[in-house]
Amino acid sequence: MKIEAAVVHEVNGPYLIEEVELAAPRADEVLVKVSASGICHTDVGAQKGDFGNIFPIVLGHEGSGVVMEAGSGVKEFKPGDRVAMSFSWCGECPACSTGRSWGCSRLYDLNFAGHDYYGGTPLSRNGERVSCFFGQSSFASHAVVHKNNLVRVPDGMDLRIAAPVGCGIQTGAGSVLNYLRPVPGNGIVVSGCGGVGMSALMAARLCGCDPIVAVDVVDSRLELALELGATRAVNAKRENPVQAVHELTGGRGVEYAVECSGIGECIRTAVNCTGAFGVIAVCGAAYDLRINFHEEVTAMHRTLTGIIEGHSNPKLFIPKLLSFYEKGLFPIDKLIKFYDFKDIEQAVEDSVQGIALKPVLVMGS
Ligand SMILES: [Zn+2]
Ligand SMILES: [Zn+2]
Structure with a gap:
């Protein structure tokens, strides 16, 4: 079928909303009419070709929508079901077989390599291959998605708010x-x-x-952090976070740190905010880190680890987060800024500039 999709034709190229051909769903796949899609920093990196992406490509991996058609092997979903889309996992490797889909041995292959479970792509344009992304390519009016990626969204839950839970929000919440x-x-x-x-x-x-100590360099973000539950905000441009944390904890440091900036120096600071036996979860994509490993990690019995997708099994974890939201315990709507699909360039720009914490593109109802 013909659909509308935001195509990136080359490294750093713009998003062009164009007509694209989408193949019919196969036995284990579902055709989804996309309602909304969050924009994640991984989309921004992929537009720059950070993951060796093959262009042209349709990005987007925080989609939500309504099932239009389900393949013959799909028992879990039927037309009319409301769904959120998460990352791809194979279901067969040792990690998936032991309930750790976030550690799937095909995680890179299925999410970043530009093809789907079957090694092809459902997308094409004028007979030319178009890469897919995370088995979703949700910057589009419609998507063909494997049943593993999909999670049912309860009636009454706003699909525009459910969309970003599939990646960024489950990554942060799941790390904790x-x-x-x-x-x-x-x-x-x-x-x-x-x-x-x-x-x-x-x-x-x-x-x-x-305490819950929020560290950032943008005051408006720190104000929101205080509103969302931080007990202390530290602007690292003006204050040393390690010193602030030590003052708060009588010199002991905190038990845990979650590092989301992806900057090596900030990881080191987060490590030193924790006390003996501290555990530091790194969620940001960080490439270089300079640290005195013996003094700052080993001698303090600290654990420094990287976290992908918040160690989440989306089919179990996303419904929990949505129910926390519905009970008013997890106000993700406070992070979201909505944009019309046609304004995708502005939404990406606002994400990069930090104007929008979580931009969500709205494709339809
Ligand atoms: Zn797997
Ligand atoms: Zn993401």
Whole structure:
């Protein structure tokens, strides 16, 4: 069928909304009419070709929508079902077989390599191959998605708000709720208060963490962090976060840190905000880190680890987050700014500039 999609034709090229051909769903796939899609920093990186992406490509990996058609092998979804889309996982490798889909051995292959589960792509334009992304390519009016990627969204839940839960929000919240699992009274530092960091912070408040220290360099973000549950905000341009945390904790440091900026120096700062036996979860895509590993990690019995997709099994974790939202415990709407699909360039720009914490493109109802 003919659909509308935002196509990026080359590295750093603009998003051009064009007519594209979308193949029919196969046995294990579902055709979804896209309602909305969040924009994640991974989309911004892919537009620059950071992941070796093959162009032209349709990006977008935080989609939501309504099922129009389900393949013969799909029992879980039927036309009319409201769904959110998350990342691709194979379901067969050792990690997937043991319930750890976030560690799927085909994670890169299925999400970044430009093809779907079957090695092809459902997208083409004038007979030319167009790469897909995360098995979704949700910057489009419609998407063909494997059943593994899909999670049902309850009636009454706004699909525009459910959309970004599929990646950024579950990454931040999952790093706290699935991996760190603090108990009430544990202290935590959240470094980098974008969409992922704010989600980690809201999860820390759900767990009863105290203190919750938000670290960023933008005052407006820190104000929102305080509104969402931070007990102390530190602007790292004006104040040393390690010193601030030590003053708050009688010199002991906090139990946990979540680092979302992806900047090596900030990871090192987050490490040193924790005390002995501290655990530091790094969610941002960081490439270089200079640290005295013996003094700052080993001798302090600290654990420094990287987290992908918040150690989340989306089919189990996303419904939990949506129910927290519905109960008023997880106000993700405070992070979201809506844009018409046609304004995708502006939405991406606002995301890069930090004007919008979590831009969400709206394709339809
Ligand atoms: Zn797998
Ligand atoms: Zn993402």
